[in-house]
Amino acid sequence: MTLSHPSRFASSAFLLLGVLLIAISLRSPITGVGPLLDAIRAELHLSATQAGMLTTLPLLAFAFFSPVASKIGAKRGLEQGLMLSLLFILTGLVVRSLGSTSALFIGTVVIGAGIAFANVLLPSLMKRDFPTRITTMTSMYVLMMGAGSAMSASLAIPLTEMANQLSITVIPSWAFALGALVIFPLIAIIVWLPQMRNHTAPSQDTQAFDSHSYLWRNASAWQITLFLALNSFLMYIFISWLPTILVDSGFSHHEAGVIHGVLQLFTAVPALVLIPFMNKFNDKRLLSLSLTLMALIGIIGLIVKPEFAMIWGMLFGFGAGGGFIVALALISLRTTSAQQAATLSGMAQFLGYLLAATGPMIIGELHELTANWQIPLMLCAFCAVLWSVFSVFAAKDELITPSEHDTPAPLVENLS
Known part of the structure; x- marks a missing residue:
């Protein structure tokens, strides 16, 4: 024993x-x-x-x-x-x-x-x-x-x-x-x-799980989906293009790689800082808005003062990493069952990854057309503003429930 x-x-x-x-x-x-x-x-x-x-x-x-x-x-x-x-x-x-x-x-x-x-x-x-x-x-x-x-x-x-x-x-x-x-x-x-x-x-x-198809017609579900989608859209743009942006701004390839690595590391820092205290924030709107604004400041900083890229990378990484954690938490917090959460998670991640997939291509094409990084980064800043707006709506302290016209499908067991 x-x-x-x-x-x-x-x-x-x-x-x-x-x-x-x-x-x-x-x-x-x-x-x-x-x-x-x-x-x-x-x-x-x-x-x-x-x-x-x-x-x-x-x-x-x-x-x-x-x-x-x-x-x-x-x-x-x-x-x-x-x-x-x-x-x-x-x-x-x-x-x-x-x-x-x-x-x-x-x-x-x-x-x-x-x-x-x-x-x-x-x-x-x-x-x-x-x-x-x-x-x-x-x-x-x-x-x-x-x-x-x-x-x-x-x-x-x-x-x-x-x-x-x-x-x-x-x-x-x-x-x-x-x-x-x-x-x-x-x-x-x-x-x-x-x-x-x-x-x-x-x-x-x-x-x-239930089909919960009504989520595709639910405003709150779309707000959470767009909050996660814009987070992923911006994150994968920076994963793809930040080193090239930094080299074109005067950094060496080695310096650009280190700054890029620090940004990646700072996306993980919120996992240590936020998750243990997530339940202490009854209203998540201020938290989610603060994280998105932190990332927005990082993007604006790269446009205005690229020589401080290490600081801007830290701010963007923390904001984007924290926003991702909050988005995943909201999927659980704002749903009424594990089945509804599974459906919302599938909707948010499917559309989120599809939108994120367009980011690196759009920014690459825009850079090729304009021959500079100012306009692509300004587009990123505009998307970060939209992300901040959706963060407030997505983090509302209310559960997602079907309207009287929406009846969830019966539970379907997978017998395979």
Whole structure:
């Protein structure tokens, strides 16, 4: 009997370690591209729009592969589904690093599919296995995503320099830097292997839910969706283009990579600061508005005083990261059931990723037309103002309920 408790503790600790290692792999493959965009464009002769697609394609994959992920999780179990996610990410990283244009884009799509699977399955696993520590697990999960982002963004340029010093010519130096990221999913796969002995289904909330189709006609649901969508739209623009903006403003590639990494790290800081105190804010409107205004100040600062980019990057990262956490919290706080929350989450994330996918391409095309970054950044500032407006409406302290004309569909069980 005394041996069973240490055994259960060790099993939970190993499961937690596996979850955190998966989390590191979910944003680092995307954020590592930004500091290398100039080198990739020069080597492969990509237009600004094509370069923006490197950030756009994973977002499109997030939107379109998510339904597939839930079916795989229900049929094969969470453990096998998450292993498949890691294998996709690993394969995509290898293919993307072969050095050709076709491999670059094909690998990026495969990476996006792998990340989409984990985006859907990990929250269900945490709800199933850590039901009394969801808030703590969420903060750790977001923090590790931010840490992975910061490491990949900060190490991108040093890894290209290492490739040049080692005289690696089999693949371009930028491909070596992107390929080095395989270390994250590779370690996660090794740690996750013991979990493959299990074959368990997602939580019941994932398998059975009302259609709640009335949400698509509900103003409050659209306010939350647009709050999350504009957050993602701005965040992925900066993930994609900030290093190039900084280099064009006079920073070295190394300095731009470090600032980009700091921004990524600061998107994770709110996970430590906000989540433990989230329940203390009965009215979330002031909190959400403050975060969006913080990001707006960061954007305006880049336009007016780009020499202080480190400060503006910190402000934008904290505001965008905090806004993302608040948006996810509002999905739970403003819904009346787990089933309604699942439907709203699907609506918000599907449309949010679709809008976010357009951001890097729009900014890249606008930069190419205007030959400067002032107008693209002014567009970002305008979107941040809209984001601030929707933050106030989205964070209202009232539940989303159907009108008298809207009757939710009956509960449908997934019997597969």
